[in-house]
Amino acid sequence: MPLLKLLSKTQIRQKYCGPGEYLGAMSYVLSNISAFRYHRIPPQILVLCPPIPDEDCDRQRLRLRRDLLVNHVLGFPLHTLVYCRNSVTHGTLLERHLWSGQLPSEAIWETDHGVQVTSPLFTLLIVAPCASEMQLVMMAYEMCSTFAVFKPSDPMEKALKDAYASHQLPEDFGWKRSTNQKGEVTNLWQRPPLIQIDDLLDYAESNRSLRGGKKLLNAARQVSGVTASPFEVQASMLFGLSRRLGGEGLSCFENNYEIALDQKAKKIVDKEKVCADLHFVSADGSRSVIVECQGAIEHGKLDAGIRDADRVTALQSMGYDVVLLTFKKMSDKESFHTVTEMLANKLGYPYRPKTDAMKTREDELRRELLIDWATLGEF
Template identity: 25%
Template sequence: MITITDITAMRLWAHEGLLDRLGNPCSAQGLSWSAASAREVWQSGLEELGIRATKADPVHVLVDAPNARLRSERVRSHVWSGRVPAGSLFLLASGVLITSPAFCCLLAGARASLPRVAARVMECLGRYGTSEGPRGFLDRRPLITRDELLSYLDGARSCPGANKVRRALKRSIDPTRSPLETRVALTLTLPAGLGGYGLPLPEANYVIVPSARDVSVSQFARYEVDLCWPSRRTLVEVDSYQFHLGPEQLDADAKKRNSLKSMGWKVTSVTSGQLAGDALEVLARQVARDLGARLSEPSPERRDWLVSELA
């Protein structure tokens, strides 16, 4: 039996409907979930599951002890020697298990920084999954709810990483719709000690409906905005390079932003090119001014560390 985990698992979870197809998680009690050898990995039929391991992009598997790490350039081993909480494993195919979204968060909590754990949590709570391809992600429903993740963590109290995932959950918003939205939200709101700017948590994908007074200056009947602070009538729109350059999309974006400004909303546009260096400093000050909020400015070193952690 082998267990797919980490980056490989999250790429599989990016596909809509996988959770429905796999049904209920299986019990780890008495289950041999750790791969015995690299040969076992190759004989498990990974290519039939759409997994093509290479030296540049190895398959990630779980093992139960440091001395059980597999020796192969196309396999990356992740050690979990503690208790496997209930709800951690799904049967992906005969002889192949996959770590659940909640267990993926717990595994990250055991070894990654809090910003990376928060990004993993927000991906599981969000409406996207990271994937190869031009966009770098796929649209899908959330994999788990906050309550479901908290319930899982209650059953994992003694496990490494559980407390960090709880802290990350408090720093997370949902549901974001892209990795870029998640990066922007975390960069603006994490504390300066973690490289962020300490702004209040926004609401993600907030819906604005024009009032009767605003109908005459509104192009649309409703607006879904990426990050929003409703009480301050402030919002951030996150623009990817791939999907905001065509004439129709540019027209729609202009109509949307002009309407929102006419209705009294303060609108800031963000691209990935603004999430580093001086451009990021200025962006954070702009949003803080719109919010009337005090800005916590990180040191350049901590800021750059956070940017690299979320890249």
Template identity: 35%
Template sequence: MHEWFCGPTAFHCLRTPPQVKSLYPLFPDIGFPAGRRQVKHDYDGSTGWANVLGPLPLHAIVRDPSLRRPSLVVKPRVWTGDLPAGAFYDDEDLGITYASPAFTVFTMASQLSITQMIMAMYELTGSWSIYRPNREIQIQIDHMENTRLAWVGGWQQVRTTRGLATSLWKRGPLITTHELLAFARGISGMRNAQKYLRAAARVQGNTASPLEARLSMLLSLPPREGGEGFPPFFANYRIAYSHTAATLAGKHTCYADIFFPATETHPAIDVECHGHSVHDGDAQGGVDANRSLALQHMGIEVIHVTHEQLTDIDRFEAFCDHLAARLRFKRRSKTEAMLNRRDTLRSELFGSWETLGGGLAVT
């Protein structure tokens, strides 16, 4: 059989930085018993295949119904019809084929809730990824960094102000929101196609961190789905400074995390998310102050929100009241059903993003 990995296996592979993939040989041919035994033998351990493909069994598309029997190594999914255009691409370094970002989410639709599908889409369309190396892999990544061989393919591990490695990686988006929606046309009529389309329609745009993705979902989803239903906004919106603003900021452009364009009733508003990894420290505080002053000079109001203000429901309610007042937006009163859905949404959003899709959580 040819390894056409899909679902959680493909999602884990899409999350794995090229730096990690470069440490591995060609994947064994699991079309034969010897190959499956080799994978099982190599799977456990500090540098086993679980670091690239996630936990066993591996999810794979098979074209021959005779290969539908699952094993400890492979969980096959028979697909006898035509595959959507652009459903797979090859990884020549590993010798495997795995699903494209859009097809990966589609093949996880039966396993994920709508909220989880939207979360996965935000990660794939965002300029970030979640991957936590184990201790042995991290040592090799650190060595690559020290020898200036890191950042293959534009991937860069985010570190705290103390230099500690995190599970957050910066990289270019793997797919655009437009491509997500375009893919939906190719799967029209298939099982879970409507669920996929509903999720894709909820993605507001390219975010730069999981915190921004969480805030985007909390603000944009309608109250019947647990969100606040705020007016449309742009995520990771590019702003070109005026001459004076550029002098104040020391830069020519910036990117607003959440940007509400100006209307006749309110000014433009930039909502900035502050997480611990990249915003702590005196130096970053000075950058943020300069940036805020530059934007305010241009008539753009800046509102800062922290991780703690998002996770604490009372503080989040106070933040939403403030934002709604600045936007001249009337928040809807929530029914008991809406409040229950809100709690469910927050439970999913603030759970472990690392294990989204059934991935490994490495401590």
């Protein structure tokens, strides 16, 4: 059974009779950073959590203070959406944000946890005014990609382990948890994208006149493609963003580029096709270079390492030039510049030293980008 379902326009009209007008008792509408955190929660975690108490039945917030999902994931203050100016509050338990105009399309989702939540698209629009430009790009990347970062609390980790041990949960609910080199579970989860990039661009364009809309449109235009990990996002932004924004200006690449293998390559990896993390192409289309992001999680297990080596061999057998990028190499600015210059030379692009202003902006970008991804959105 799906944990989320989109409210129809009819249902929205039944709940709201107009801008700022409120009909009947309502549950919380999770918004802002609380909504972003909710969309990061794996379904196998959600099914273990009881519903969040209804606002009207918990006037003193006693049950809210003890709620598992709020205490261990969403955090306080809980950010919610309200439609009347006199309902706005800025407390330690609740932060109520006003939305006084007409709701955009696909704005509110119903959940199985006694609350509603702003949809992924609407969530990005709402957080746009309070997030930095680069934070918004990072959040948009995650929602448009095939990963989420979620760290269960110790009680949730134990409950999840017990539920699996007793066969009370299916294996993944469509979300699969990644492991590290030792086979231990990590905070990286693989799942289908929450937003299609074309939908994000259309949504941002159609709502550009709203508060945060123009900023969201600028952020949406910086999302280069669908990625599979924070590492791939970080590499994409450092390579692809303009030098004015702190990147290297090498935007001539495609994320997770699908390559059909020839007969010789198929024998090496026993696959029909593979996906390159970042596939760069020269301006005239005559040269291409593949950058593979060698992370400790998604590429870290021994058998995965063997598969990666085989994949590189297979691609090289087809004439592809493959560059391996580690997180350590990316996080060291000088090492990354060396890789970038080599990549530019391979593609036939001139590499020019950065000005002092460009260097300053790169330092600012790196401070925002090379973070513990689980903390994304804590602004």
